[in-house]
Each structure stands twice: as C-alpha cells, then as structure tokens.
Amino acid sequence: DQQVKQNSPSLSVQEGRISILNCDYTNSMFDYFLWYKKYPAEGPTFLISISSIKDKNEDGRFTVFLNKSAKHLSLHIVPSQPGDSAVYFCAAKSETSGSRLTFGEGTQLTVNP
Amino acid sequence: ETGVTQTPRHLVMGMTNKKSLKCEQHLGHNAMYWYKQSAKKPLELMFVYNFKEQTENNSVPSRFSPECPNSSHLFLHLHTLQPEDSALYLCASSQDRFAGGETQYFGPGTRLLVL
Numbered sequence: 001d002q003q004v005k006q007n008s009p010s011l012s013v014q015e016g017r018i019s020i021l022n023c024d025y026t027n028s029m030f031d032y033f034l035w036y037k038k039y040p041a042e043g044p045t046f047l048i049s050i051s052s053i054k055d056k057n058e059d060g061r062f063t064v065f066l067n068k069s070a071k072h073l074s075l076h077i078v079p080s081q082p083g084d085s086a087v088y089f090c091a092a093k094s095e096t097s098g099s100r101l102t103f104g105e106g107t108q109l110t111v112n113p
Numbered sequence: 114e115t116g117v118t119q120t121p122r123h124l125v126m127g128m129t130n131k132k133s134l135k136c137e138q139h140l141g142h143n144a145m146y147w148y149k150q151s152a153k154k155p156l157e158l159m160f161v162y163n164f165k166e167q168t169e170n171n172s173v174p175s176r177f178s179p180e181c182p183n184s185s186h187l188f189l190h191l192h193t194l195q196p197e198d199s200a201l202y203l204c205a206s207s208q209d210r211f212a213g214g215e216t217q218y219f220g221p222g223t224r225l226l227v228l
Contacts, residue, residue, distance in 0.1 A: 009153075041218030042221050043203055043221045043222050044203070046218070061185075089156070094163045099144060099146075099207050100159075100169065101156075101158070103156040103218060104155055105155045106155070108152075
C-alpha cells in the first residue's frame with residue numbers, strides 16, 4: 001500500500017514557465033510534508049517543507065501548496081530554470097512516526113532552454 | 114556537499130561475497146538511516162539508529178546487517194545477497210529521531226550491483 005504517490009513520472013517545461021509537480025497521500029495522520037530534489041549521482045537534497053497547519057509555504061522561486069481535504073500537495077517552481085532539471089521526491093511524516101519519512105516515487109522534471 | 118559521505122560509490126559483488134557499505138556524517142547529528150532505492154520505486158526505509166541504538170528495522174532480511182559504532186558512523190554489512198538486492202543504498206542523518214519537523218540530510222549513495 002503506497003501512502004504517498006506521485007502519479008507523473010516525468011514533466012517537461014520550457015525555461016521561464018511554471019513547473020507544477022503533484023503529490024497525493026492517503027494517510028490522514030501525515031502532518032508534515034517535504035520536497036526533495038535529486039540530481040544524478042547525488043543523494044536527495046531538502047528543498048522545501050510545509051506543516052499541516054498551513055496551506056502554503058514559499059521560498060524564493062519555490063512554493064508548496066497543501067490541500068488537506070483532498071490529501072494533495074503540489075510544488076510550484078516559477079520561473080523554471082534549466083538547473084532545476086532533476087528528480088523531485090515528495091515525502092510525508094506523522095508526529096507518531098518520529099523522523100520516519102514516507103516517499104513518493106519521484107517525478108523527473110526537465111526544463112528546456 | 115551535504116555533510117554526509119558514503120563509500121564506496123559503486124560496488125559490484127557476487128552472491129557469495131561479503132562486503133560493507135560505510136556512511137559518515139559531519140553534521141553532529143544523532144540519528145542515522147539506511148534507505149534502499151530500487152529502480153522506479155520510492156525510497157524504502159531500512160534501518161534507523163538514534164544515539165547509536167537501533168530503533169527501527171523495517172522487516173529487512175538478515176543478509177543486511179547494520180552497525181552503528183558511534184553517532185557519526187553507520188555501516189551496512191552485506192552477505193549472500195540476491196540479484197534483486199541491486200539498488201541504490203542511501204544513508205541519511207538528522208538531528209534527532211524524535212524531533213518533529215526536521216529534515217534528513219542524504220549522502221550520495223552507493224550503487225550496488227549483485228551478480
């Protein structure tokens with residue numbers, strides 16, 4: 001049973017446009033959500049997070065939106081840059097799970113110049 | 114550079130071999146993790162150590178044996194692996210297993226191929 005799902009394995013956008021990466025979850029106990037970015041031959045690096053008490057968190061070009069009723073979150077990148085091309089992982093945790101993260105499968109983002 | 118290093122970066126081993134993966138973190142963290150990432154699958158948590166004590170074993174087969182001699186080092190000892198164990202093995206660390214809302218920092222991973 002996969003509790004965190006990223007249904008789009010890949011996404012291609014033009015430089016300067018908006019990239020929207022989506023993530024759905026099934027476990028209503030999740031109360032903290034994170035996005036990680038992974039380049040080839042490197043480990044995932046933390047990008048941005050959001051607590052379930054918020055519905056939006058913004059950090060520069062990156063904004064994460066959380067819709068708790070739909071159990072859906074999204075990552076917006078505006079404007080997209082070629083250096084943003086990477087695999088993006090959505091992850092979730094609950095207070096009772098400590099630091100245990102449940103990851104989605106990842107979405108490969110390609111930003112074309 | 115995340116402050117978490119892993120060696121070796123690539124490893125090819127036969128099913129009868131014994132090898133070890135090493136992870137070291139320079140962040141002063143107290144929790145360390147082993148993850149497995151198979152092709153087209155999400156990262157799967159294998160083991161969690163907090164203050165050198167194993168706090169989680171996510172039903173991992175005994176052919177994988179972790180060791181945490183101190184808060185900065187984590188090993189994964191491998192023996193009699195199967196070809197389906199071929200994957201990317203990632204180490205991560207965080208300040209504390211029980212601190213809520215904090216993030217994990219990942220190493221670059223070891224790409225393992227079992228022949």
